[in-house]
Amino acid sequence: ILLLACLISTTLFAEQLPMGSWRTHLAYNNTEVITQTKDKIYAVSEGALFSIGKQDDGVEILSKISGLNDNNILRIGYSKENDILLIAYANSNIDLLTEDGIFNISDIYRKNMSGSKTINDIYFKGEYAYLSCDFGIVVLNLKKQEITDTYIIGTTGETTPVLSLAELNGKFYATTETAILTANTTGVNLANFENWKPLAAAPTSGNNVRAVAYDNTLLLLQTDGDVHAYSSEAWVGGKTFSGILNINSNDGYLFIINKQQINYYRNGDLTTPTTISRVDTKMALYDAEDNNVWVAASYAGVGKWSIANQSFDLFRPSGPTVNYAWRIIYSNGKILTIPGGRWAVEYNRIGHVMMFENGVWTNILNDFIPGPTGAAIKLYATDFVDAVIDPLDNSHFFVAT
Numbered sequence: 001i002l003l004l005a006c007l008i009s010t011t012l013f014a015e016q017l018p019m020g021s022w023r024t025h026l027a028y029n030n031t032e033v034i035t036q037t038k039d040k041i042y043a044v045s046e047g048a049l050f051s052i053g054k055q056d057d058g059v060e061i062l063s064k065i066s067g068l069n070d071n072n073i074l075r076i077g078y079s080k081e082n083d084i085l086l087i088a089y090a091n092s093n094i095d096l097l098t099e100d101g102i103f104n105i106s107d108i109y110r111k112n113m114s115g116s117k118t119i120n121d122i123y124f125k126g127e128y129a130y131l132s133c134d135f136g137i138v139v140l141n142l143k144k145q146e147i148t149d150t151y152i153i154g155t156t157g158e159t160t161p162v163l164s165l166a167e168l169n170g171k172f173y174a175t176t177e178t179a180i181l182t183a184n185t186t187g188v189n190l191a192n193f194e195n196w197k198p199l200a201a202a203p204t205s206g207n208n209v210r211a212v213a214y215d216n217t218l219l220l221l222q223t224d225g226d227v228h229a230y231s232s233e234a235w236v237g238g239k240t241f242s243g244i245l246n247i248n249s250n251d252g253y254l255f256i257i258n259k260q261q262i263n264y265y266r267n268g269d270l271t272t273p274t275t276i277s278r279v280d281t282k283m284a285l286y287d288a289e290d291n292n293v294w295v296a297a298s299y300a301g302v303g304k305w306s307i308a309n310q311s312f313d314l315f316r317p318s319g320p321t322v323n324y325a326w327r328i329i330y331s332n333g334k335i336l337t338i339p340g341g342r343w344a345v346e347y348n349r350i351g352h353v354m355m356f357e358n359g360v361w362t363n364i365l366n367d368f369i370p371g372p373t374g375a376a377i378k379l380y381a382t383d384f385v386d387a388v389i390d391p392l393d394n395s396h397f398f399v400a401t
Contacts, residue, residue, distance in 0.1 A: 024048075024063045025356065027323045028316040031296040032282050035078045035085070041287075041294050042085060043302045045316070046323050047072035049087065052302055052315045054290055059317050062097075069095050069104040077122035079129065082142045086129055088119040096145060107147045108138060121164040121210065125185075130172075132162040137174065137190075153181055153196040164210035168218050173199070175211045180220065201235055203228045212247055214254040215268035221247045227256065229270070240270065246283055253286040262295065276305050278312070299365070320354035321363040331389035333357060336397060338384035351381040353399060 017023055026048040033044040041052045049062045062068060068087065075088040085097035093109040095102050108117050113135070121132035128148070131138040136159055137151040153174060154160040164175045167185060174181045174196065181196040188195045206224035213219075218230040219240065227241040246257045254265040256273070262284050263273035276284075280298035287294055295303035301316025326340020326349075335356040341347045353364040371379040383401050390396035 022065055024061065024065060025361070026061075026063075026319050027321055028301055028319045029299045029321055031298070031300075031302055031316075033076055034283060034285060034294055034296045034302060035076050036285060036287060036294065037078050037080075037083070037085065038289065041302060041304075042076055042078070043296060044073050044076055045301070047074070047090065048319075048323075049073050049076070050317050052304075054287065054292075057313075057315060059315055061317050067102045069093065069102065069106075075119055075122055077124065077129070079124040079142055081124070082127060084142050086122055086140075086142075088122065088131070090118070092117040092119055092133070094119075094140070096142065103145050105140065105145060105147070108133070115159065116161075120162065123165040123167070125167065130165050132165050132174070134161040135159040137162055137165065149191055151190050151193075151196075153183075153193050155179075155181075155193070155196075155198065157193045163208060164212070166211050166213040166218060168213040169216065173211055173213075173218055175208050175220070177207045178204075180208070180211060180218075199230070203235065203239075205239075210247070212249045212254075214249045214265075215252070217268070217270070219247055219249075219254070225258075245281075248283050248285070250285050251288050255284040255286075257281050257284065262293070264293065276312075278303065278305075318359075318361045320356075320361055321352040321365060322350075322354075324349060326384070327386055329387050329389060331391060332394040334389065334394040336387055336389060338387055338399060340383065340385060342383055342385055346383050348382050349384075351384040351399075351401060353384070353387075353397075357394075 028045045028048060028050055031043045031045045035042050039054050043050055051060045070089040070093045072090040073087055074090045077086045087095040091109055094105040116134035118134045119131050123130040127141060127143045129140040129142055136153055139149040141148045152159055160176050162174050162176060166173045170185055171182050172185055180199040180202050182199050183190055183196045205226055206222035209221040209223055211218055211220045216231060220228045221244060225243045226239040227244050229236040229240045241256055243258050244256055248255050256263045260279055262276040262278055262281055265273055278295055282296040284293055284295045291307050293305040297303045300314050304313045320337060322339050324339035325337050327338050329336045337354040339349050339352055350366045352366050355362045366380055369381045371381045384399050386400040388398050
């Protein structure tokens, strides 16, 4: 009987986490970037990658444990023509996720150069991925899995941060903080900076953030929240939108996102939006296969808006609220994690309580924790540095700040 009990307990433990194996516990709430394949939505939350099945809503976590070559993902993009998911890390390392496996492209990461090498944007054209980087544009051949060219496009041949790249009517439009540089997509040497010309009369009310192509229009988002339109070789007078946090487009849909809602437009229209009331959204995309809008939602994971049913569902893996772990406390089957912290001065980290029990994370968000009283404005509970769990009742605990 004792031997049987030992075997059963060992088997149950192995089903949760096999001996000698690792498991990641990452935050999947604050989703920043999403992209889609034919059957999955891929999302990045605080550097962690996960996917949602379009048909079965199944959630899958991808990490170094499942074969990725690095941590802290910054950008993702999917080439439909080549069926490849490109994963760009914060250190500029790159993975290509294909049906044949994961291939690592480490050229930019290993390149010895001064200044930042951050990858800001990914644009696909044919068998190539064009990477907008903090020093210029890098061209990656997806079929050969190699870097084929680098464009240094500063107006005098100097490196300059490129924030995004768009294509419209046979021309590339590269967005920098203070200009939009344009060049023909064919027939010229794009490695020669002299073939990249500043777009005349570009708006100067704020620094540029990114530009996207929609139908026959180029839309430019600036740091002041204004969006300006460029069409028929001229800038449309005044701002087209204001108070905007982000813009993106795919498959004939344009998404204009502000603090309170998502407005999307179709078929070249810029006057009659459809509105989805969702706050703190980072980006959205249209799924033509199932007629859904997928949303990267802050502190909520990934949302699916059914256009047909007018319903909204949220998806995310089980995980802590944030990736800060100042202290970890264990008692009677429960792991309690708090985000910290302090040293010589306060970190002013928002206070959450993150609890792992029976294989599931349960989080008490800061919004539901009363802050200090007596101030003229609302104060938030911050810098949780220690905790103690009641040994007789692990649902009862105290937190020090």
